[in-house]
Amino acid sequence: MKPTPLLFAGIFASFAAAWLGLIVASDKQIGSLEAQVDAENETVYPLNVGGIVERGRRVYIGNGCNQCHTQFVRDADHGKDLARQWGTRRTVAIDYLYASGAELGLNRIGPDLANVGTDPEVNPGRAYLRDPKWLLVHLYNPRIHNPASIMPSYAFLFEKRKIQGQRSDSALPLEGRYSPAFGEEVVPTEDAKALVAYLLSLDRSHPVSESNGGQAAASKAK
Amino acid sequence: MSVLSKDQPNKRSASADDLDQVERALIDASARTPILCFFTTALVWLMVQTTLWVIASLKLHWPEFLESCSWLTYGRVVPAQNNLMIYGWASLAGIGVTLWILARLCRVALPRPGLLLGGLGLWNVGLIAGTLEVLSGNGRGFEYLDYPGYAYALLLISYALIGSWGIVLFLKRRPGHVYISTWYFVGSLLWFPWLLASANLLVSSQAIPGAMQAVVGAWFAQNIIMLWLSAIALGAIYYLIPKVLGRPIHSYYLASFGFWTFAIFSVWNGVQRLTGGPVPAWMVTTGVVAAILLLIPVATVTANYWLTMQGRFNLVYHSPTIRFVFFGAIAYTVANVVSAITSFRSVGTLTQHSVFSMGLDQMFVFAFFSMVIFGAMYYIVPRLVGCEWLSASFIKLHFWGSAYGFGMAIIMTLLAGLSQGGLENANPAEGLTTAAVDFMATQQYLTHFIRGRTIGLILLCVGQLFFALHFLFMLLRLGRPSGSQPTLFEPIQEGAK
Numbered sequence: 001m002k003p004t005p006l007l008f009a010g011i012f013a014s015f016a017a018a019w020l021g022l023i024v025a026s027d028k029q030i031g032s033l034e035a036q037v038d039a040e041n042e043t044v045y046p047l048n049v050g051g052i053v054e055r056g057r058r059v060y061i062g063n064g065c066n067q068c069h070t071q072f073v074r075d076a077d078h079g080k081d082l083a084r085q086w087g088t089r090r091t092v093a094i095d096y097l098y099a100s101g102a103e104l105g106l107n108r109i110g111p112d113l114a115n116v117g118t119d120p121e122v123n124p125g126r127a128y129l130r131d132p133k134w135l136l137v138h139l140y141n142p143r144i145h146n147p148a149s150i151m152p153s154y155a156f157l158f159e160k161r162k163i164q165g166q167r168s169d170s171a172l173p174l175e176g177r178y179s180p181a182f183g184e185e186v187v188p189t190e191d192a193k194a195l196v197a198y199l200l201s202l203d204r205s206h207p208v209s210e211s212n213g214g215q216a217a218a219s220k221a222k
Numbered sequence: 223m224s225v226l227s228k229d230q231p232n233k234r235s236a237s238a239d240d241l242d243q244v245e246r247a248l249i250d251a252s253a254r255t256p257i258l259c260f261f262t263t264a265l266v267w268l269m270v271q272t273t274l275w276v277i278a279s280l281k282l283h284w285p286e287f288l289e290s291c292s293w294l295t296y297g298r299v300v301p302a303q304n305n306l307m308i309y310g311w312a313s314l315a316g317i318g319v320t321l322w323i324l325a326r327l328c329r330v331a332l333p334r335p336g337l338l339l340g341g342l343g344l345w346n347v348g349l350i351a352g353t354l355e356v357l358s359g360n361g362r363g364f365e366y367l368d369y370p371g372y373a374y375a376l377l378l379i380s381y382a383l384i385g386s387w388g389i390v391l392f393l394k395r396r397p398g399h400v401y402i403s404t405w406y407f408v409g410s411l412l413w414f415p416w417l418l419a420s421a422n423l424l425v426s427s428q429a430i431p432g433a434m435q436a437v438v439g440a441w442f443a444q445n446i447i448m449l450w451l452s453a454i455a456l457g458a459i460y461y462l463i464p465k466v467l468g469r470p471i472h473s474y475y476l477a478s479f480g481f482w483t484f485a486i487f488s489v490w491n492g493v494q495r496l497t498g499g500p501v502p503a504w505m506v507t508t509g510v511v512a513a514i515l516l517l518i519p520v521a522t523v524t525a526n527y528w529l530t531m532q533g534r535f536n537l538v539y540h541s542p543t544i545r546f547v548f549f550g551a552i553a554y555t556v557a558n559v560v561s562a563i564t565s566f567r568s569v570g571t572l573t574q575h576s577v578f579s580m581g582l583d584q585m586f587v588f589a590f591f592s593m594v595i596f597g598a599m600y601y602i603v604p605r606l607v608g609c610e611w612l613s614a615s616f617i618k619l620h621f622w623g624s625a626y627g628f629g630m631a632i633i634m635t636l637l638a639g640l641s642q643g644g645l646e647n648a649n650p651a652e653g654l655t656t657a658a659v660d661f662m663a664t665q666q667y668l669t670h671f672i673r674g675r676t677i678g679l680i681l682l683c684v685g686q687l688f689f690a691l692h693f694l695f696m697l698l699r700l701g702r703p704s705g706s707q708p709t710l711f712e713p714i715q716e717g718a719k
Contacts, residue, residue: 003400004393011409011485015416018489023420023441026493026505031434062359064297070575078498078571079647091500093433101425101435102363104499108575108646109282109668111661143285150285150665156292213500 030093036212045206048098056198059191061102063154070105071114071202085125086112088205092213095204110151117200135196136188137172144178157192160184245329246605252331253322254606256338258697260318261599263342265690267310267349272683274303279631279676283669293357301368302356308366308446309377310349312587312595314342316454317384319598320407322606323461324388327404328395332387341383348376364425364435365443365583371426378419385411402477406457409485414450417442433500441492444509447586448516448561449488455550455594456484456523462547462594462601463530467537472529480522487515494565497574506567513565520558527551540710542617546597549625553589557582572647577668578639581632588628588682596624596689603693604708609701611709616692618711623685631678638671 036045060066073087081087091114096103105112111126120127128134137144140158142151158172163185170193171185180186188196208214278299280287288294325332332338352369355361361368388411392404421442425435464471471477493501494509527548531537537544561582564573573579600617604610611617645664695701702709 007400007405007408008412010482011412014482014485015413015489017486019416019420022490022493022505022508023424023438026437026501027430027434029502030437031430033431033433059359061363062298062361063295064301064361064363066363067297067300072499072575074498074571078567090498093431093500093502095500096432096436099432100363101430101432101437101439103432104436104496105575106365107577107580108642109577109665146662148662148666150282150669152281152285152296153289154295155290156295213502 033094033097033212035097036094036206036209043206045208046095046097049201052194052197053201054198055191056194056196056201057100057103059157059195060198061100065113066102066105068105068107068109068151069111069113070108071099071112071204072104073112073114073204081112084111085123087115087118088123089207089214091204092208094208094212113199113202114204116202118203118205122205130200132196132200133173135199136192137174139192139195140172140174140186141178144174154192157195158186158188160186246326249325249329249331250605252333252335253325256332256335256342257318257322257602258606259339259342260314260321261603261693262697263346264311264315264318265693267306267314268686269690271303271306271311272679272686274299274306276676276679276683278303279672279679282672283676292359298357298359298361301361301363302353304366305352305356305368306349307584307587308451309345309352312451312591314345315595315599316410316451316591317388319458319595319602320410320454321388321391322602323403323458323598324391324407327401327461328391330391330394330396333390333394334387337383338387341380344380345377345384348373348380351376362425364439366446367421367425367439367442371422374418374422378415378422381415381418385415401461402471402474402481403457403461405478405481406453406460409481410450410453410457413445413453413489417445417450436496436499437493437501437505440495443583444492444495445489447583447591448491451587451591452488452554453484455554455591458594458598459523459527459547459551459554462543462598463527463551466541466544466601467530467534469530469534472526472532476522477526480519480526483515483522484519487512487519491516494570495574495579497567497570510565510567513562516558517562520555523551524555540712540714542600542611542614542621542709542711543597545621545711546593546600549621550590550592550594550597553585553593557585557590560585572643573639574643575646576639576642577635577672578643581635581639584635585632588624589632593624596620599693603696604701604704607696607699607701609696609699609704610706611692612695612701613692614709614711616688617709620685620689620692623681623683623688627678627681627683627685629678631675631682634671634674634678638668638675641667641671 035047037043038045071091073089073091074081075090076082082090095114115123116126116129120130134145139154141153141155142149143153160180161184163183167185168187170187172187174180174186277288277294278296281294281296281299285296292298321332321338348369352373355370355373356368360370362370367374388407392408395404421438424430424438430438460471460477490512491509493505494513497506499506531548538548539545564570564579564582573582600611642664645667707713
């Protein structure tokens, strides 16, 4: 065989083999998942909420939150995520049915966020995260809660304005050197509210069936 | 052009040499404008991405730095820098090197340089649009796929103009043996569009669930570096080391075996980045096995470049090209071995969500690929501008800034990553309760190491500035006259090997 066709055929075949064997085969398995319907409890998991949560997802990804935060709970064989109460079970493919693959996250410079919105009675760790005001203040300037934090300040998602009449309900409770000047208040923009709504929607505690990768028992926490 | 005089057989070798020189001069003349434009654009993007790199590193231990500027928030700067590193600096410089070496190996002049320049212009439009989108908060969050889909579509359209030129060169080549570098370049030219187009489509699609997108994202991130960029750099290594040394590759059979094992095993890599993740275990295992099998072509390349250099290692002290290329070649071996080690679950669970994996990618792109490309540029540019590099000192400063600067940055990054992963996965049985190893402790260690990384990156930035300035001198034809010895670090003694 002449060298040119052989070279092209080899280059094509080597790539095609992996393309079919890895990407296409993966797509067959997890490319067309469906929400889990639990007929007994009449629940559907996950729910495609849309609206403000979807807007918040775009703010989360667009600001690169996934560069420092994961949403990737591993079981006890792979890490201490469950011992840190980052979730009640490991995350599985169906948890990201309506999410973007980007949300899995690239780095853990900050803690995992997969279960920020989980009911504290189900997952007792980090109950303070369920308070929207706490989250808003944290986004405004993380060093208010933790002076040693290296998380960036997202003050550009907020608006400093003069108090008109009464203080707004959504104004942030800031004190000391972080509080605005007298007569001014700091209120979240729609993007900030959307981001908090998105964070509070993050709940991967719903049990998943065996076929979706869950275990028969509730969790594998050790 | 290859017609030899029949009337004067005793003068045949002299006229054959002259004809070769004329042919090379014609090829270089045809390549001059487009390749220099590619290199110039690539260097501009190199300076931009290095600046963003330093800013991102600073923000990691000094979060108040430029904090009021939303366009420079850490989460936007990092994707902008990563994409400019791959598509701005690495791809454009790599394509420039590919086209020149292919033109020389195929002994064909570059056709229609105007279309190449058109492609380059459109490519830059895609890059600028993508960067602006990411910095204004519209990134997609996938590694090296952060730009909105249309920006990559622009890159692919311009690639159709640029990349097809390489294939045209190959198809129009002079009959004869097809050298190993040509195989790597042709492979890279064909793999790139398939990789980028398919990955871009899949992560753009709303119909694909997140877990599948994550698989595609991990596969793409690994292969854009370890398949596309690596193939270009390997082709350059196989061309430059024998060229400068004046001796053939140690084992040609080993080289061709290495190419095919590289082609077959590389593409299965990637999903080991998601170990422990929401994907079926077989996908992760495939990646681990592929990473180990990839050590076979790595071993063949290492054996080849090491044994080819045998007895001439001292050239590293004389030839800028050899110094940069050899450094890059060694980095290739080290980076691949580290990558294989981190594929194992026990190590991968420590490094996967730490700056270690980010640092390893950057080791491939900078310590391996970029250093080889610098070496190639030190070889190619004098042949395009017609004069030699002005100052050996500038080259030394570039080398030390790059080697020490990046060396320091990568050591700090890898150590930071190991401490991050180690603390995060601390075993309660060893006396530390998990709650006690709280997240702030992890962050404190991280910031100490990252300060060192910032210093290293600043050194690297200074080194690149010297190179950019030196390149500008060459563009202005401010160099030593051609025909004399090439610019060396130290002159080679007469009679020395």
